[in-house]
Amino acid sequence: MSQNLVQQNNLDDTPLSEKAFDDTRQRLIQAAVSVFGSQGFEGASTRRIAALAGTNISSIAYHFGGKENLYLAVADHIAQEIGQKVDGVEALLANERERIRNGTLPPAEAVVLLQRLWREWLDELLSNKEPGYEWTWFVIREQANPTEAFDRIYNASISRFLCILAELIGCIQQSPAQSLTVRLQAVLLFGKMLSFEREHAAVERYLGWKTLDETAKNTIRAAVNEEVARLLVRSEETLSC
Amino acid sequence: MSQNLVQQNNLDDTPLSEKAFDDTRQRLIQAAVSVFGSQGFEGASTRRIAALAGTNISSIAYHFGGKENLYLAVADHIAQEIGQKVDGVEALLANERERIRNGTLPPAEAVVLLQRLWREWLDELLSNKEPGYEWTWFVIREQANPTEAFDRIYNASISRFLCILAELIGCIQQSPAQSLTVRLQAVLLFGKMLSFEREHAAVERYLGWKTLDETAKNTIRAAVNEEVARLLVRSEETLSC
DNA sequence: GTCTATAGTCGGATAGAC
DNA sequence: GTCTATCCGACTATAGAC
Numbered sequence: 001m002s003q004n005l006v007q008q009n010n011l012d013d014t015p016l017s018e019k020a021f022d023d024t025r026q027r028l029i030q031a032a033v034s035v036f037g038s039q040g041f042e043g044a045s046t047r048r049i050a051a052l053a054g055t056n057i058s059s060i061a062y063h064f065g066g067k068e069n070l071y072l073a074v075a076d077h078i079a080q081e082i083g084q085k086v087d088g089v090e091a092l093l094a095n096e097r098e099r100i101r102n103g104t105l106p107p108a109e110a111v112v113l114l115q116r117l118w119r120e121w122l123d124e125l126l127s128n129k130e131p132g133y134e135w136t137w138f139v140i141r142e143q144a145n146p147t148e149a150f151d152r153i154y155n156a157s158i159s160r161f162l163c164i165l166a167e168l169i170g171c172i173q174q175s176p177a178q179s180l181t182v183r184l185q186a187v188l189l190f191g192k193m194l195s196f197e198r199e200h201a202a203v204e205r206y207l208g209w210k211t212l213d214e215t216a217k218n219t220i221r222a223a224v225n226e227e228v229a230r231l232l233v234r235s236e237e238t239l240s241c
Numbered sequence: 242m243s244q245n246l247v248q249q250n251n252l253d254d255t256p257l258s259e260k261a262f263d264d265t266r267q268r269l270i271q272a273a274v275s276v277f278g279s280q281g282f283e284g285a286s287t288r289r290i291a292a293l294a295g296t297n298i299s300s301i302a303y304h305f306g307g308k309e310n311l312y313l314a315v316a317d318h319i320a321q322e323i324g325q326k327v328d329g330v331e332a333l334l335a336n337e338r339e340r341i342r343n344g345t346l347p348p349a350e351a352v353v354l355l356q357r358l359w360r361e362w363l364d365e366l367l368s369n370k371e372p373g374y375e376w377t378w379f380v381i382r383e384q385a386n387p388t389e390a391f392d393r394i395y396n397a398s399i400s401r402f403l404c405i406l407a408e409l410i411g412c413i414q415q416s417p418a419q420s421l422t423v424r425l426q427a428v429l430l431f432g433k434m435l436s437f438e439r440e441h442a443a444v445e446r447y448l449g450w451k452t453l454d455e456t457a458k459n460t461i462r463a464a465v466n467e468e469v470a471r472l473l474v475r476s477e478e479t480l481s482c
Numbered sequence: 483g484t485c486t487a488t489a490g491t492c493g494g495a496t497a498g499a500c
Numbered sequence: 501g502t503c504t505a506t507c508c509g510a511c512t513a514t515a516g517a518c
Contacts, residue, residue, distance in 0.1 A: 021483075038386065043283035045511065056485055061513065063483095140385060144378065145279065146442040154446055162447050180448065180460050187447050188464065191440045192433065199432045201387040205395055206403050206428050207421065219421050223429065230471035265501080286493060297503055302495065304501095 025063050027053040032074045037137035041071055075149035078135045079156035086161045089117055100167050107232055110171035115228045125196055126217050136197040162186050172231045266304050268294040273315045278378035282312055316390035319376045320397035327402045330358055341408050348473055351412035356469045366437055367458050377438040403427050413472045
């Protein structure tokens with residue numbers, strides 16, 4: 001579809017305010033993340049998105065050229081957002097970058113790094129009262145039912161993240177980061193990180209948590225830490241067939 | 242909504258064939274599982290469902306009273322299906338029922354049971370070329386965005402399953418099945434079991450699997466077995482803050 | 483740039499023939 | 501019980517006023 005007027009710079013903090021043209025644009029994307037995330041592409045209506053953004057339906061056509069392109073613009077926006085997250089992770093790991101890549105980082109240290117990494121991720125998810133983290137829903141939907149949007153997000157950011165996870169797991173398990181088992185575990189780990197979002201409903205019903213209070217959050221944090229620590233266990237074969 | 246003509250017996254193998262009246266009904270439900278699962282409630286159109294079922298749109302109104310009630314009927318159908326699965330699991334565990342409930346089953350044995358349980362679940366998911374297991378998508382969607390359908394499925398079957406999982410994990414970790422950590426792990430474990438379905442897209446892209454061949458399946462099976470075996474590790478605290 | 487008005491499409495429900 | 505025909509509402513997109 002006509003892609004000409006879609007891609008543009010949207011640095012988060014535009015130092016030049018008063019510029020109304022991509023202010024509306026930002027509000028539309030913001031609203032679209034939320035509505036597309038909760039309703040899916042078909043379920044979301046441009047009317048709703050425009051209303052939430054406090055603007056008119058036709059501005060969607062003006063700024064993006066239609067619902068479909070708005071959807072893709074949202075994907076690019078999310079890709080950027082995850083990309084910044086991954087940048088943060090890389091900064092966190094900067095000191096050990098070489099040893100991680102070589103696989104010479106001792107397992108115990110790698111575990112601590114991975115725990116810290118996940119801990120930060122988790123804390124952001126757990127505090128998602130306000131907008132900004134509804135993108136997880138969008139990603140989850142795309143993961144289940146991939147469209148071009150998934151490819152954009154995946155290629156731009158998730159792939160990088162998975163590489164880092166694989167390298168860390170490789171250090172922990174003393175296996176090459178390229179090995180199939182390690183990479184599979186990286187994908188599954190990423191899936192788990194997203195799952196906390198998706199599984200709220202089940203968790204609430206089964207554990208009787210209306211909302212996540214501090215006790216609940218600490219229980220989850222502890223479970224996550226254990227999960228990571230367990231990666232240290234590398235049983236050669238665990239037969240059961 | 243008018244619920245009068247919805248609930249009815251639909252034992253899977255109706256010994257009396259030739260009865261066309263709930264044959265159409267079955268085909269409609271079958272088709273609806275597939276279309277609702279892949280498209281979501283809003284995305285699914287009754288026209289499509291009817292076409293896939295090889296019948297007419299208006300038969301949906303006739304048999305179920307509308308799209309919404311068809312959706313709920315699908316939920317009940319899925320609840321029954323999972324319920325049968327759980328029956329199977331309980332049969333599998335029948336011999337050790339008492340020891341599991343008491344928590345006196347030795348961890349190593351509990352691990353083997355849980356591995357076998359998951360293995361069977363997994364093999365069904367991994368062989369889902371044909372219809373019948375598209376219900377996982379339906380459940381995943383409902384888990385992410387719960388409606389009344391989720392409550393029906395949850396109350397009728399998932400809750401039972403989670404109890405069993407919690408009891409087994411309790412045995413493995415020598416903790417009471419009612420403890421918060423154990424129950425949380427049970428929920429997360431169930432989430433992982435469903436996730437294999439959802440994460441196909443990501444797995445395919447990252448691991449370069451177009452489709453799951455035998456190598457891929459064995460890698461996944463091994464990863465799952467390890468995952469279960471790791472539950473044995475019960476580190477008191479794995480500090481990282 | 484943002485709005486109103488409207489065209490054109492599609493989906494769910496229903497009436498009525500058979 | 502199943503089909504055809506039709507109504508009505510909701511949606512996307514677009515033209516044009518300002």
